[in-house]
Amino acid sequence: MSEFDFDLFVIGAGSGGVRASRVAASHGAKVAVAEEHRIGGTCVIRGCVPKKLLVYGSHFAEELQDAERYGWSLGTPKFDWPTLRDTVLRDVERIEAAYTATLDTNKVEHFHERATIAGPNTVRLASGREITARYILVAVGAWPVVPDFEGSEHCITSNEVFHLPELPRRVVIQGAGYIALEFAGIFNALGCQVTVVNRSDAILRSYDEALRDRLLQITMTRGIEYKFNCPITKVDKQADGTLLVTAGKHDPIPADIVLLATGRRPKTDGLGLENAGIAPGDKGEIPVDEFSKTSCDSIYAVGDVTDRVQLTPIAIREGHAVADSLFGGNPRTIAYDCIPSAVFSQPPLAAVGLTEREARNAYGNNIRIYSSDFRPMKNVFAGRNERGLYKLVVDAGTDRVLGVHMIGPDSPEILQAAAIAVRAGLTKADFDATVALHPSMAEELVLMR
Structure with a gap:
């Protein structure tokens, strides 16, 4: 019999916690996870997923305005907020159910209550029950900061x-x-x-x-x-x-x-870190090494609670790496350079690699900047004056593309492919040698001279 109740106990069932739980279980570990709110965490329940759905819903205002120029007669559009809100919330429930099913399929036991650290190998549930684990993974994420002012x-x-x-x-x-x-x-x-x-x-x-x-x-x-x-x-x-x-x-x-x-602050208040000798950082974050291990050898942390990079795909990779390292016989870390990111503003923008300022700080004047300032075809036909802007930051010595920056319709969708090129270290000549896909906005990436 094992001296512990579980091989791994995960505190927090967000993207990083669920991935770590599933992968650890697939390696044969006995795993449990505790979540005090809803399975899925910030991204699924109250973050990027429902927010992106609201972005989609709001885009129809512009599409309906432009429709007449494309031959559509739709009458007077009418918007109903409760319909959009409730449809988004139902989809959140669907995804939450899918996350829960993933845990069940992999035989991960889950507790729907708060868990805190009671010791290096012990967690305490809100119900008072104490559970032991060979390893504890903290994946509780972050929480919105509320400034201190009257009202x-x-x-x-x-x-x-x-x-x-x-x-x-x-x-x-x-x-x-x-x-x-x-x-x-x-x-x-x-x-x-x-x-x-x-x-x-x-x-x-x-x-x-x-x-x-x-x-x-x-x-x-x-x-x-x-x-x-x-x-x-x-x-x-x-x-x-x-x-x-x-x-x-x-x-x-x-x-x-x-x-x-x-901003968002790591959600470590009252977590019991002191019971395992872990001292949080200035922002409440949990300091970890490159393998996501804390100062306590049996406790790890991933995702926003570490305040390394507050992005869902990073939390997922960190959780996967911890599970592989502890139970898969494959100790590994993840890379934090060349991380693509996007802002789903209207219009959206997206970027990967160094900005012009960062490149000049690192390379001095030994960089070249290429840009394309254009009016998307759709905007032209719709009578909109908004212009897109694409920008390449290039190392003048090696011709390597150091950064890609874009604003305009569908920029995040286009940027994902460009991020592969930057990660691979491709050169401006490689971009130039690629045949343009016409007519598209993405072709501007290979037409800058």
Whole structure:
């Protein structure tokens, strides 16, 4: 008989935790997972999946406007928020059921309650039961940060936005990262008056400056209002239930909802890390080595809780690598360079590799920049003036493509293939030698001279 109840106990059934559980079980390990909310975690339940579905739903506003130019007579379009909201939530339930079925199929026992660390090899369930495990994997993710100001209790975060009873007329969003700008695009497309307020003077700081400037220009033209260098200091709830938002020195902004999108913090409060001698970092993150092992040899951590890269595909790879390392006889790490990313703003942008600024810092002036500033064919026919922008950052010494940056329709779909090229170390000459796929926007990637 084993001296432990389980070979692996996973705290958190998000993308990283579920992958680690499934793979470890496939290697023959006896596995259990505990989830205090819903199986699927942030991405499936209250993050990228339902948010992308809202993006799809909001796109129809533009498509219906353009339809007449393409010969369609549709009458007066009418939008119903509860229909979209409820359809999205039903799909979330479908995916949650699929994740649960994956655990069941692989004979992973799951506990629908909170679990904390009681010792190097012990977890304590909310019910009081203690369970032992040879290894413990922490995959509890992160949680939205709520700034401290008067009236913050009247605001919502990305956790609650999917459950709004009705579509608000006026939306104030604090933050200028990907969550803020994606929801700004959704609400703007659905006809809401959107104001984005930010404590700094820039949006999407990690992206190439040319893309950020283009997105700002287009979204302002679409009607989104920005107020920079003015974080919210107060939110007053009025007698009729509406809100009055004080931000910087501007006049108070009337709103129906205030969405706080000011970052996410590793969800380690009360997790019991001290019971295993693990000291969290300054942001609450769990420090780990390249194999995702903490300072306690029997405890590992993956995903957003480590604050390495807060992306679902990274959590999945980290979880898979831990399972292979511990139970598959294949100790391995994952690479964190050349990670593609996208913002599903309207229009969307996507990138992989070095920005121009990062390349100049690393290579000095020994880089070449190629760009294509064009008006997508669909926009031309629809009478829209919005322009796409593609950009290649190239090492002048080796001709290797260091980065690809794109803004325009379908940029994330196109970027995925381009990311393979950057990861493989292909050169600008390789791009030039590739025949263009015409007519398409993607062909601009191989036509820059």
